[in-house]
Amino acid sequence: MTERTERTSCQPSAGRRWAVLGIVSVALFLISIDGSVLFTALPVLSKDLGATAGQQLWILNAYTVVMSGLLLGAGTLGDKLGHRRMFLFGMAVFGVASLACALAYSPGTLIAARVLLAVGAAPMMPATLALIRLTFTDARQRNTAIAVWSMVSVVGAVVGPVVGGLLLEHFHWGSVFLVNVPLIVAAIALGAAVIPRDEPDRSRPWxxxxxxxxxxxxxxxxxxxxxxxxxxxxxxxxxxxxxxxxxxxxxxxxxxxxxxxxLLPLDVFAIPRFTAGVVAAVVTLVAVSGLGLVVAQRFQLVAGYSPFQAGLLLVVLAVGALPSSLVGGMLLNRIGERAPIVWGFAVGALGASIALLGVDSPGWFVAGLVVTGIGLGAPASVASSAIVTSVPASRAGMASSVEEVSYEFGNVLATAFFGGGILFVYGLAVDLPAGAPAGAATSLNEALRVSSDPRVVSAAVDAYDTAFAVVLAAVALVCLVGASVVSRLLRETAPGGADEPGGER
Missing domain, CATH: 4.10.860 (DNA Excision Repair, Uvrb; Chain A)
Structure with missing residues (x-):
């Protein structure tokens, strides 16, 4: 996308600008939900499809892994072919893939459908942020729009388990994907009418x-x-x-x-604001997705919550994140990126620690999740703005892709390390009685499936709670490490200004 394109092609009326934000926010919300909706649906669909522990991780990971790998290419392709075109194409593929996921009849077919879902999401995600960058030319309005965008992304990831739980209360697990289809159809129709055409740089290689x-x-x-x-x-x-x-x-x-x-100009990582934004985005999603994964499953498998009840626990993360995300974006021009990111992660670590200490007390645990949400909301919105506005507009697609890859990479890391880590710690901690089925040593889900012996169940639950505590402690540690790294990167950056060539506020 060229500087000329930004001046001549993306100056819609105020009402149309906010309509564009609404449409891309709906699309982003669906993409984010599909990254976390299976946190509550996984136990149900795994039982229905007969998925092994390894297949369960790939049902979760296929979407984020494939999307993360494709995002860089998709963003650059958007600069070449046009972000509006990529956005509408991605939504069409996403709708078809959602239907395929809903109709999956085996772990293999569901994993394949999740891969197709990622193929649709990959061109959509960088296009959503690039369209905001190109549509909102006023710096303050753009920061507000990006804050809303970031808030939608975090809220989608957090409420995904709630949506999944609510649908599972009344419908087949395929409904968690089927609900996407009518929303996608409506978004395509409105997007084709409202989103302005951009002028791509067709000479750019891909x-x-x-x-x-x-x-x-x-x-x-x-x-x-x-x-x-x-x-x-x-x-x-x-x-x-x-x-x-x-x-x-x-x-x-x-x-x-x-x-x-x-595809990825490595020189952009020499820009402190850009690199700090990437680090903050990764850390935010590692924390949010890690909590979402283990909290939803723990309270279903150990405490006997329904999928909907377990999902509601995660809503409190959004309750805390919503106001801090908006405030962080609105104050960005005054205070810069360093303070909201560093202090946000410090508060997030405090919240995870409170949740860890209060895991057996619902009131304290919920309070810990609220504090964690308050802490992580501001870094989410500020990180997005730092990445996208620290490079020239001609690199809008690339910057948007890196921003998206950062979030998705954080999601992948959370699922791989926390999903795998909880199995690893469980395997080390479990002390089964003699004669217990071999499968009970692999995971709590498997132990509950293969045995009803109270001794086996008790040993498995104790081991899982040990693993759960380790994950909560790891979330707090990740937040503190993120705060330290970002603080060092932005130590020389002045609030309210950008001294990098081509960057802007």
Whole structure:
């Protein structure tokens, strides 16, 4: 996208600008929900489809892994073909894939449908943010719009389990995907009428090889983490996965350095605001997705909550995140990025610690989740703005892709490390009585499925609660590390200004 395009093609009326924000927010909400809706639906659909523990992780991971790998290429392709076109195309694919997920009849078909869902989401996500960047030319309005965008992303991830739980109370698990279809149809119709046409830079090259390298490297890394979490793991497979990820990742970096117009210009990471935004985005989603994954499953499997009741626990994260996300975006021009991100992560760590100490007291646990949400809301909106506005408008698609990849990579890390980590700690902590079924040693879900012996169930629950506590402590630690890294990166950055070439507020 060129600077000329931004001046001549994206100056709609005020009403139309906010209509565009509404349409892209609906699309983003659906994408975010589909990343977390299975947190509550997974126990039900796993039982129905007969999914193993490994298949369950890939039902969760297929969507985020594939989307993360495709996002960089999709954003650059949007600069080349037009973000409006990519947005509408992605929504059409997303709608078809949602229907395929709803009709899946085996773990394999559901995983394949989730891959197709990612193929649809990948061109949509960077287009949503690029369209906001190109539509809102006033810096203050743009910061507010990006804050709303970030809020929608976080809220979608948080309420996904609630939506899933509510639908599961009354319908088949396929309904968690089927509900997308009418909303997608409406969004396509409105988007075609309201979203202004942009003028793409068709001369810009697009590198499919780089996108493939990123996708396979990420998938190999996730597979290695999942295998390491098995009890006992195959260390040969772990080593092979890590080796493939390292080799292909290095090949990706080398290719970017050699290309005249790379998929990901590595020089942007020399911009402190850009790099700090990436770190903040990854940390935010690691914390939010990690909590969403383990909280929803723990309170269903251990406390006997229904999927809807377990999902409601996560709404309190959004209750805290909503106001802090908006306030962070509105005050960005006055105070800069450093304070809301660093203090936000510190508050998030405090909230996770409160939840850990109050896990057996519903009141304290909910209070901890609210405090965590308050802490993570501001970094979410500020990170998005830092990434997108620290580079020239001609790189809007690339910056949007990096922003999206950061969030999705955080989601992948949370699912892989916390999803795999909770299985790993469970396997180490479980102390089953003699004669217990072998499957009970792999996961709590499996233990409850293969045995009704109170001794087995008690041992499995105790082990799971140990693993749950470790994950909560890890979330707090991740937030503190994120605060430290961002504080160092932005130490020399003046509030309210941007001293990077081409960047803007």
């Amino acid at each position: 590198d499919a090889v780089s996108s493939l390298l990123a996708t396979v490297a990420l998938a190999a890394g996730v597979l290695a983490v999942e295998e390491a979490a098995r009890v006992p793991p195959s260390w040969a497979k772990v080593a092979a996965g890590l080796a493939i990820a390292a080799v292909l990742g290095a090949a990706f970096v080398r290719r970017q350095r050699r290309l005249d117009d790379p």
